[in-house]
Amino acid sequence: MKANVKGSLFLVGFMGAGKTTVGKLLAARLGRRFLDTDEIIEHQSGLTIERIFKLGGEKQFRRMESEIVEVVCQNGPAVIALxxxxxxxxxxxxxxxxxxxxxxxxxNINVLLSRILNDEHRPLTRGKKNGADLVALFESRRPRYEASDYIIDCPDSAVPEQIVEQILRKVGA
Incomplete structure (x- = not known):
């Protein structure tokens, strides 16, 4: 199945949105490569995202992330989880x-919080048990997320396959 999209399909959203899981399924359905920017950073640096944050802070991580974004944008059509x-x-x-x-x-932010608050491998969630800081972070990013070409509304009970189907309908595949 080929998408009616010449370039890459980029999945964006807050942590815990399922971008990697959905991306892998979507890539398989479309016969495209799957890339995950966080996984590429970990592979190339030999460090976990958590470790990068500990050693170099968020600023260092964002610098690495920008380099990877540039590379994946130049590598031809793929499904990319950002x-x-x-x-x-x-x-x-x-x-x-x-x-x-x-x-x-x-x-819904409450669904995302339920997924990420107790995840010790997410450096931006460490020590945040009530979620107020994460809600503020989410709200600061939301305008950019909502500037995406397509918004895929995910019901609280949605499974990855349902989300993939929504995306496929949007691209006419």
Missing amino acids: GGGAVCGEENWMKIRQSGVTFYLRW
């Missing part, structure tokens, strides 16, 4: 928009 903050930098956003179509996986 880290939750990858779209926040203006330069990243411009490259992404020029390289393909963006899909925002929009979930």
Whole structure:
């Protein structure tokens, strides 16, 4: 099944939105490569995202992320899961928009919080048990997410396959 999209399909959204899971399924359905910017960063650096945050802080991570965004945008059509903050930098956003179509996986914030609050492997959630800081982070990113080409509304009970079907309908595949 071929998508009616010449460039890449970029999945954007907050942490816990299922971008990696949905992306792998979508790529298989479309016969495209799947890339995950966080996984590429970990592979190339030999460090976990958590470790990068500990050693170099968020600023160092965002610098690495920007380099990877540039590379994946130049590597031809793929399904690409972007880290939750990858779209926040203006330069990243411009490259992404020029390289393909963006899909925002929009979930209720309470669903996302239930998935991520107890995940010790997410450096931005460490020590945040009530979620207020995460809600503020989500709200600061939401305008960029909502500027995506397509918004995919994900009901609380949605499973990845349902989200893939929504995306396929949007691209006419």
